[in-house]
Amino acid sequence: MNNTSKDHLVDLYLDNLDLITENSAEVLNHARQEGIESFKLLGFPGPKSEKYKYTKVEQLFRSDYEKYFSPRKITFKVDDIFRCDIPSLDTHLALTLNGFYLGNPTSLHELPNGVVFGSLAEAAKKYPKLIQEHYNTVASTDDDGLVALNTAFAQDGVFIYLPKGVVLERPIQIINLLMSDENQMVQYRNLIIAEERSQANIVICDHTLSPAEFLTNVVTEVVAKAASNVDVVVMQNQHNQSTQFSHLYARQERDSVFASNTISLHGGIIRNNIHVLLNDTNCENHTYGLALVDRNQHVDTYSFIDHAQPNCVSNELYKALLDDQATGAFNGRILVRKDAQKTEAYQSNNNLLLTADARMYTKPQLEIYADDVKCSHGATIGQLDQEARFYMQARGISEREARLLLMFGFAHDVVGKIKIEPLRERIDELVNKRLRGELSRCHSCPMHCC
Amino acid sequence: MLSIKNLHANINGKEILKGINLEIKPGEVHAIMGPNGSGKSTLSAVLAGREIFEVTQGEVTFNGKNLLELSPEDRSREGLFLSFQYPIEIPGVSMVNFMKTAVNEHRKYKGLEPLSASDFLKLMRERKELVEIDSALTNRAVNEGFSGGEKKKNEIFQMAMLEPKLAILDETDSGLDIDALRIVANGVNKLKTPENSSIVITHYQRLLDYIVPDFVHILYQGRIVKTGTKELALELEEKGYDWIKG
Numbered sequence: 001m002n003n004t005s006k007d008h009l010v011d012l013y014l015d016n017l018d019l020i021t022e023n024s025a026e027v028l029n030h031a032r033q034e035g036i037e038s039f040k041l042l043g044f045p046g047p048k049s050e051k052y053k054y055t056k057v058e059q060l061f062r063s064d065y066e067k068y069f070s071p072r073k074i075t076f077k078v079d080d081i082f083r084c085d086i087p088s089l090d091t092h093l094a095l096t097l098n099g100f101y102l103g104n105p106t107s108l109h110e111l112p113n114g115v116v117f118g119s120l121a122e123a124a125k126k127y128p129k130l131i132q133e134h135y136n137t138v139a140s141t142d143d144d145g146l147v148a149l150n151t152a153f154a155q156d157g158v159f160i161y162l163p164k165g166v167v168l169e170r171p172i173q174i175i176n177l178l179m180s181d182e183n184q185m186v187q188y189r190n191l192i193i194a195e196e197r198s199q200a201n202i203v204i205c206d207h208t209l210s211p212a213e214f215l216t217n218v219v220t221e222v223v224a225k226a227a228s229n230v231d232v233v234v235m236q237n238q239h240n241q242s243t244q245f246s247h248l249y250a251r252q253e254r255d256s257v258f259a260s261n262t263i264s265l266h267g268g269i270i271r272n273n274i275h276v277l278l279n280d281t282n283c284e285n286h287t288y289g290l291a292l293v294d295r296n297q298h299v300d301t302y303s304f305i306d307h308a309q310p311n312c313v314s315n316e317l318y319k320a321l322l323d324d325q326a327t328g329a330f331n332g333r334i335l336v337r338k339d340a341q342k343t344e345a346y347q348s349n350n351n352l353l354l355t356a357d358a359r360m361y362t363k364p365q366l367e368i369y370a371d372d373v374k375c376s377h378g379a380t381i382g383q384l385d386q387e388a389r390f391y392m393q394a395r396g397i398s399e400r401e402a403r404l405l406l407m408f409g410f411a412h413d414v415v416g417k418i419k420i421e422p423l424r425e426r427i428d429e430l431v432n433k434r435l436r437g438e439l440s441r442c443h444s445c446p447m448h449c450c
Numbered sequence: 451m452l453s454i455k456n457l458h459a460n461i462n463g464k465e466i467l468k469g470i471n472l473e474i475k476p477g478e479v480h481a482i483m484g485p486n487g488s489g490k491s492t493l494s495a496v497l498a499g500r501e502i503f504e505v506t507q508g509e510v511t512f513n514g515k516n517l518l519e520l521s522p523e524d525r526s527r528e529g530l531f532l533s534f535q536y537p538i539e540i541p542g543v544s545m546v547n548f549m550k551t552a553v554n555e556h557r558k559y560k561g562l563e564p565l566s567a568s569d570f571l572k573l574m575r576e577r578k579e580l581v582e583i584d585s586a587l588t589n590r591a592v593n594e595g596f597s598g599g600e601k602k603k604n605e606i607f608q609m610a611m612l613e614p615k616l617a618i619l620d621e622t623d624s625g626l627d628i629d630a631l632r633i634v635a636n637g638v639n640k641l642k643t644p645e646n647s648s649i650v651i652t653h654y655q656r657l658l659d660y661i662v663p664d665f666v667h668i669l670y671q672g673r674i675v676k677t678g679t680k681e682l683a684l685e686l687e688e689k690g691y692d693w694i695k696g
């Protein structure tokens with residue numbers, strides 16, 4: 001009884017192994033065996049796992065999700081059904097459909113020499129050595145059953161390669177579309193390699209385009225080599241029948257800067273894992289996130305910032321705004337290892353509950369084994385400031401508008417960290433719309449699903 | 451303009467205002483003085499519509515309307531303005547956004563179109579000059595990290611933006627340096643018209659040298675126990691409150 005969904009997935013894997021490998025690449029197939037063995041061993045993270053305490057994983061992997069293993073041909077033009085959320089953002093764009101690379105809908109701007117941006121499976125055939133060297137080296141299959149599961153099933157995803165010294169002027173944008181008539185399980189893999197002194201801004205948008213239920217389990221690995229600068233903004237905007245497990249793993253080398261900002265605008269159940277390994281001296285890391293959660297939605301974030309080497313700085317800010325019966329969790333672990341002297345690590349987690357029924361669980365975890373460090377953490381769970389609301393009303397601002405201004409101000413702290421101006425403005429606008437309840441459909445999406 | 455009759459108000463079941471009577475006509479300046487804890491800020495808060503105070507008796511009419519029935523925002527839109535003794539910090543909400551929303555809500559109430567972005571900025575600039583407030587302040591979040599004096603100046607700036615019919619200045623002078631006091635008082639005077647009125651709550655006669663009151667009231671233990679002209683303030687300065695309490 002206990003193991004049904006696990007056994008089901010193992011069977012699904014074995015029954016389709018030929019199709020899976022055929023529609024992927026050697027490097028990915030190579031890691032698959034280890035993935036499934038590890039998954040068999042670990043299974044789903046259970047209720048005893050501290051990391052997954054507030055999200056019941058196994059029951060979410062229901063056996064009625066379909067899964068297909070060869071990329072679907074699409075008979076429509078993506079442009080006809082999908083309008084980009086950030087039209088003023090001039091990007092290098094790629095699309096995926098249910099975890100398979102689709103291509104780019106408009107003509108791609110010319111990329112600087114040596115930059116690779118496209119299908120992971122294709123790239124793994126073209127550059128097997130390069131990918132072999134990095135694939136599955138940042139994420140680890142031996143401590144999280146979901147990562148192991150992803151490694152077993154992932155066939156494709158997006159690959160980004162930035163050669164030494166290349167600075168991308170335009171942001172790279174990946175739009176992940178979920179669209180299907182049947183309920184779908186989707187598992188894919190992204191790999192980003194930033195060579196020495198390269199720089200790029202990467203925007204990842206997640207969307208659902210049909211009312212079917214989706215279960216996504218995605219792993220993204222980032223290798224930020226010496227003095228590189230990689231900035232990732234993730235915008236999660238899925239309907240409320242979707243479940244998403246998103247694992248972001250980054251390894252930073254000397255003098256590198258890596259930033260991630262995850263905006264959970266809408267979704268059903270979202271679980272975000274962020275693992276950052278500061279693997280050499282002088283690294284700078286920024287980990288930010290904002291979750292807007294209402295009705296029966298659930299957003300759970302786990303972050304692990306691993307200070308393994310001296311002289312690194314990490315800065316972490318997570319905020320959640322919870323309405324109705326929504327629930328949220330934040331578990332932020334910071335580890336400062338013995339050698340990581342002169343570490344600066346800051347974390348804060350602030351949450352606003354808009355109703356008496358909303359729930360938030362927050363748990364900062366600092367483990368410090370070095371003695372010469374500066375670390376701080378703080379977590380708050382509060383309500384909208386009544387005094388501030390009254391102050392605004394006393395200036396003629398309606399109660400509703402006052403509440404909205406306060407919520408918007410709360411959220412803007414995180415959105416304000418986005419460096420690309422048109423993106424920041426657009427996300428501010430989306431957040432504003434979302435808070436006003438005007439994002440009744442996912443804005444860019446033709447569906448009336450949420 | 452404002453008529454308060456036998457106003458009683460409680461907080462947590464404790465009576466703070468015990469029968470206030472006050473009449474204010476257009477164009478008048480009334481000063482309210484009184485010892486700490488006598489109920490001056492409570493009276494301002496009740497007039498502004500703070501929900502934590504419960505009005506148990508009495509009535510207040512403001513320009514012919516029953517003030518106590520109006521929401522705080524409608525009181526403001528009707529032309530009542532309270533300069534807070536302790537202005538609130540609102541992190542994350544920019545002064546510009548805050549003021550733009552306030553001004554446009556006032557305009558909507560009057561059936562006017564919202565101000566265009568450029569007209570709004572022009573108005574901001576004009577009123578900033580009037581109260582000599584630093585531009586850097588209005589680029590920040592509302593009162594966040596403002597010094598005590600800057601917060602008070604900001605109150606008067608907001609008053610200048612909203613052009614109220616009745617302004618209640620609750621200890622706007624406390625925490626101001628001598629120059630700032632003069633600037634704030636000048637600002638208030640420049641905004642004065644023959645129609646609009648003000649209630650100036652203060653502990654110090656000094657402010658009343660700049661903003662000259664028509665009447666001075668002494669509030670003590672929730673009641674107005676004495677009313678006089680500006681000479682009453684001088685007398686208080688000299689004698690303190692003991693002769694009232696006695």
Ligand SMILES: Nc1ncnc2c1ncn2[C@@H]1O[C@H](COP(=O)(O)OP(=O)(O)OP(=O)(O)O)[C@@H](O)[C@H]1O
Pocket residue numbers: 461462466484485486487488489490491492493502535
């Ligand atoms: N929120 C509150 N809870 C309990 N008591 C309160 C509250 N607000 C005011 N009071 C009490 O009401 C009384 C009047 O307070 P109020 O602030 O109106 O005095 P004030 O005349 O403005 O004094 P000050 O000159 O010090 O500003 C005081 O005894 C005060 O403790």
Ligand SMILES: [Mg+2]
Pocket residue numbers: 490491492535620621
């Ligand atoms: Mg007071």
